[in-house]
Amino acid sequence: MGSIEFTNTSVTYPGGLVALKDVSLSIDEGEFVVVVGLSGAGKSTMLRAINGLVPVSGSVMVDGREVVGASQSELRAIRSDVGMIFQTFNLVNRSRVVNNALMGRLSKIPRWRSLLGLWPAEDKEIALQSLERVNIVEKAYVRASDLSGGQQQRVGIARALAQEPQIILADEPVASLDPVTSHMVMRDLQRINRDLGITTLINLHFLDLARQYGRRLIGLNDGRVVFDGDIADVDDEVFRGIYGRAITPDDLLD
Amino acid sequence: MNTFAPETQVRPTEPPRAVRYLTPLAAGIAATGVIGLAGPVGPLWGTLVGLVTFGALFWADITRRILDAGILVAAGIAGMSYFDWVLAGRSGPIDFKLSLIAAVGWVVYGAGTGFVIHRAQPSYRRTIIGAQAVAWGGGATLALFTATAMGVLAPLNARQISNGDIQELTIGLFIVTGLAAAGVGLGANFSFATRLPSLFASGLVLVVSVMAYNEIKFSTAAIATQLGRIGEIADDFWPPVWKWPKSLGQPDTFNIIEPFIETLQIAIIGAVTGNLLALPLAFYASRMTAPSNVAYRIAKGFLNVVRTIPDLVWGIFFATAVGFGNPFAGALAMIMFSLAIMAKLLSETVDAIDIGPLEAGRAAGARHTQVIQYGAFPQVKPNYVAYALYIFELNIRASVVIGFVGAGGIGRLLNERRNFFQWDQVMAIVLVIFVSVLLIEWFSIWARRKLV
Numbered sequence: 001m002g003s004i005e006f007t008n009t010s011v012t013y014p015g016g017l018v019a020l021k022d023v024s025l026s027i028d029e030g031e032f033v034v035v036v037g038l039s040g041a042g043k044s045t046m047l048r049a050i051n052g053l054v055p056v057s058g059s060v061m062v063d064g065r066e067v068v069g070a071s072q073s074e075l076r077a078i079r080s081d082v083g084m085i086f087q088t089f090n091l092v093n094r095s096r097v098v099n100n101a102l103m104g105r106l107s108k109i110p111r112w113r114s115l116l117g118l119w120p121a122e123d124k125e126i127a128l129q130s131l132e133r134v135n136i137v138e139k140a141y142v143r144a145s146d147l148s149g150g151q152q153q154r155v156g157i158a159r160a161l162a163q164e165p166q167i168i169l170a171d172e173p174v175a176s177l178d179p180v181t182s183h184m185v186m187r188d189l190q191r192i193n194r195d196l197g198i199t200t201l202i203n204l205h206f207l208d209l210a211r212q213y214g215r216r217l218i219g220l221n222d223g224r225v226v227f228d229g230d231i232a233d234v235d236d237e238v239f240r241g242i243y244g245r246a247i248t249p250d251d252l253l254d
Numbered sequence: 255m256n257t258f259a260p261e262t263q264v265r266p267t268e269p270p271r272a273v274r275y276l277t278p279l280a281a282g283i284a285a286t287g288v289i290g291l292a293g294p295v296g297p298l299w300g301t302l303v304g305l306v307t308f309g310a311l312f313w314a315d316i317t318r319r320i321l322d323a324g325i326l327v328a329a330g331i332a333g334m335s336y337f338d339w340v341l342a343g344r345s346g347p348i349d350f351k352l353s354l355i356a357a358v359g360w361v362v363y364g365a366g367t368g369f370v371i372h373r374a375q376p377s378y379r380r381t382i383i384g385a386q387a388v389a390w391g392g393g394a395t396l397a398l399f400t401a402t403a404m405g406v407l408a409p410l411n412a413r414q415i416s417n418g419d420i421q422e423l424t425i426g427l428f429i430v431t432g433l434a435a436a437g438v439g440l441g442a443n444f445s446f447a448t449r450l451p452s453l454f455a456s457g458l459v460l461v462v463s464v465m466a467y468n469e470i471k472f473s474t475a476a477i478a479t480q481l482g483r484i485g486e487i488a489d490d491f492w493p494p495v496w497k498w499p500k501s502l503g504q505p506d507t508f509n510i511i512e513p514f515i516e517t518l519q520i521a522i523i524g525a526v527t528g529n530l531l532a533l534p535l536a537f538y539a540s541r542m543t544a545p546s547n548v549a550y551r552i553a554k555g556f557l558n559v560v561r562t563i564p565d566l567v568w569g570i571f572f573a574t575a576v577g578f579g580n581p582f583a584g585a586l587a588m589i590m591f592s593l594a595i596m597a598k599l600l601s602e603t604v605d606a607i608d609i610g611p612l613e614a615g616r617a618a619g620a621r622h623t624q625v626i627q628y629g630a631f632p633q634v635k636p637n638y639v640a641y642a643l644y645i646f647e648l649n650i651r652a653s654v655v656i657g658f659v660g661a662g663g664i665g666r667l668l669n670e671r672r673n674f675f676q677w678d679q680v681m682a683i684v685l686v687i688f689v690s691v692l693l694i695e696w697f698s699i700w701a702r703r704k705l706v
């Protein structure tokens with residue numbers, strides 16, 4: 001439950017750009033992994049390979065299910081077990097918070113129910129509980145656009161949690177938040193990983209955030225894995241391997 | 255080891271939403287509409303209406319109690335039996351007055367519906383009882399009138415079918431226009447594919463302008479002559495005459511109201527059906543939400559063809575197909591007219607939406623239709639409502655005009671009076687149209703401002 005296995009995985013975008021090159025690694029159930037790298041190194045691409053949002057070759061196994069070559073319905077089944085959190089939140093701004101959280105339940109209810117908007121009581125309950133888990137339930141009936149950035153990201157997390165996922169993929173979840181809010185959101189994610197045992201992969205820009213919250217670090221450079229190990233082992237040399245230069249204050253949040 | 259405590263958080267109660275007031279209304283009007291078309295009424299239909307209403311209330315999460323279903327079914331049987339009793343005792347065709355009397359049964363039933371809603375959700379205002387009553391009464395009247403006008407209820411109201419010659423002629427006209435439209439659509443697609451749109455467009459405009467100038471024999475002298483006769487023309491038209499005999503030897507009556515309601519119905523049916531059909535089409539016709547490239551091209555191509563056929567031609571086509579003077583023809587023409595406009599406007603709005611929520615939906619394992627319904631549609635909903643009201647305005651005007659070509663409604667009456675050279679009666683009809691279009695436009699502008 002919640003394991004990920006890359007074997008000679010590559011991602012080639014239409015147009016020929018190879019954004020992920022022959023990656024092989026495995027992530028165990030319940031791990032908290034931080035992925036770092038320069039802009040364009042392929043961090044987002046690596047995350048999207050896991051839920052099949054990008055054209056992927058080689059092999060990606062999610063909980064023993066193969067993503068490469070999966071049919072549409074197999075892909076939906078895999079995706080429904082993998083929650084995703086986005087840098088720009090990707091909420092439906094005009095919809096209420098609770099409806100945004102309910103989007104995480106879409107794959108779990110029959111088609112006729114979603115068409116008529118007839119949500120089963122259990123699914124509403126799960127959505128509200130997800131909101132409670134990130135302390136935002138009092139805004140359940142407020143429009144998403146009326147929330148602050150940090151609150152919106154918590155709704156984004158609640159939407160992922162509503163899927164009752166085995167894996168959470170967070171693509172730079174704090175990049176558009178201020179430092180204080182960033183720490184709050186990171187703590188939320190850490191707590192969810194600890195309490196619910198959900199395997200968590202997070203792309204981060206800031207190295208100190210990675211150090212503070214991560215255990216395992218994966219460093220990407222030009223689509224290749226150049227570091228994969230304990231975050232405590234990251235020294236200047238490793239850093240240079242990932243970023244091609246020494247640490248500067250710009251790489252730190254605070 | 256929870257570092258947080260969900261049990262200390264206070265869950266807000268869900269506030270009532272406007273759509274929840276509207277759901278039973280919409281279901282009620284739809285149900286009476288269907289029943290009005292089906293003709294014979296009675297306790298069986300009453301049971302059905304009660305159950306449909308309960309279904310709507312169930313959906314809107316207002317009540318899920320069996321007792322409420324019982325109340326609604328009982329009220330439905332009572333309302334329907336009264337309705338049946340009025341219609342069974344009628345002595346002539348079903349007209350506006352009789353419809354109003356029969357609709358009282360529905361006013362009572364509507365009040366019952368409102369009572370059930372208020373009982374189940376005390377947070378809903380008491381005025382909901384009145385609102386439901388009025389809407390059901392209105393819905394029933396409208397349904398009955400539609401059924402009458404379309405000749406479903408009684409052979410008394412049947413209209414004569416046109417003769418074969420005219421049919422052939424108009425079908426021919428339709429085919430020619432359709433082919434021309436398809437040609438233009440293909441030409442436009444071709445020119446875009448070859449990246450020579452400007453060349454194609456300027457050539458087309460040039461050719462058409464030259465042709466038009468030749469055809470019309472544009473003359474300022476004619477305008478001047480007519481302007482000199484303005485006093486003479488005004489004498490013919492003023493004062494308006496409101497009443498005239500329906501046919502030879504009958505007393506003077508006010509004959510505008512029935513065809514006017516017919517026009518209103520044509521516009522409503524056209525706008526509602528067309529706008530609903532346009533909804534899936536619009537999402538197919540936008541690259542943002544089309545399920546595949548093939549679906550996109552088919553939807554876009556279909557819309558290009560439908561859009562190039564003018565409303566008048568649709569009117570002629572359907573009048574030929576279902577019978578001259580039949581308002582059903584007008585309704586069908588207005589459906590195509592509304593569909594074309596809505597699908598174009600909406601698909602262009604969809605082109606500009608934020609794709610973030612769509613990606614989030616897809617990443618959560620949702621189906622394509624679910625992604626559209628929950629990720630894309632909420633983003634364009636205010637635009638959809640605004641366009642729908644705007645199209646309703648357009649429909650009122652357009653359905654007057656298509657009456658001229660045999661599609662029913664007030665246009666038919668206008669054309670008839672004009673053929674008799676009764677200019678003062680024409681003036682009365684024009685005034686009715688003018689005032690009502692103005693009122694509907696005001697209402698529409700007000701509603702758009704409220705809703706958006």
Ligand SMILES: Nc1ncnc2c1ncn2[C@@H]1O[C@H](COP(=O)(O)OP(=O)(O)OP(=O)(O)O)[C@@H](O)[C@H]1O
Pocket residue numbers: 013014015017019037038039040041042043044045046
């Ligand atoms: N949809 C796409 N089509 C074609 N190329 C793409 C697409 N998405 C990303 N790329 C390219 O793939 C490479 C890796 O992109 P990716 O988004 O994975 O980088 P990233 O590490 O997430 O960068 P950032 O920190 O800026 O988000 C980049 O060169 C990018 O231009």
Ligand SMILES: [Mg+2]
Pocket residue numbers: 043044045171172
């Ligand atoms: Mg990225």
